[in-house]
Amino acid sequence: MSDPGICSRPSPIAGLGLFATRAFAPQERIAAYSGRVVTRPPDEAKASGKVFALEIAPGTWLDGSTEDNLSRHANHACHPNAELVWDEALATAWLTATHPIAIDEEITFDYGFSLAESLFHPCACGAPDCVGRIIATPLRPAFRRHLRFSRPRD
Numbered sequence: 640m641s642d643p644g645i646c647s648r649p650s651p652i653a654g655l656g657l658f659a660t661r662a663f664a665p666q667e668r669i670a671a672y673s674g675r676v677v678t679r680p681p682d683e684a685k686a687s688g689k690v691f692a693l694e695i696a697p698g699t700w701l702d703g704s705t706e707d708n709l710s711r712h713a714n715h716a717c718h719p720n721a722e723l724v725w726d727e728a729l730a731t732a733w734l735t736a737t738h739p740i741a742i743d744e745e746i747t748f749d750y751g752f753s754l755a756e757s758l759f760h761p762c763a764c765g766a767p768d769c770v771g772r773i774i775a776t777p778l779r780p781a782f783r784r785h786l787r788f789s790r791p792r793d
């Protein structure tokens with residue numbers, strides 16, 4: 640069997656992470672995010688808190704909970720090195736490198752969480768400027784302002 644180029648193993652960010660077993664160049668497809676297309680997100684309670692799903696269009700989700708979907712282990716990071724790109728023709732989401740990725744480097748992407756979702760999901764990516772919450776890149780400046788205003792003033 641050929642090397643898929645990725646493996647899952649314990650991550651310093653959270654739980655199991657996804658790691659490169661070979662180098663990837665920017666724009667290179669790393670792996671498919673495989674799953675079943677469903678019209679509502681998987682029930683977090685039924686899945687005992689372990690949900691792997693991707694909103695591919697408003698109200699349409701890719702349930703990636705299956706064992707063969709290694710991409711589900713990719714963690715969020717404030718400075719990710721990959722992104723998920725939806726391929727309409729193949730109806731497949733591709734985890735795609737956005738930066739050069741070295742062997743043994745953890746593969747991360749922006750989970751794109753809303754402000755409300757971010758409140759329940761701390762980020763521990765380890766970046767010096769980590770905002771401390773899993774939140775979509777465009778919302779981060781707003782979130783930083785919120786943190787500043789919620790701090791007591793002297």
Ligand SMILES: [Zn+2]
Nearest residue numbers: 717762764769
């Ligand atoms: Zn972070």
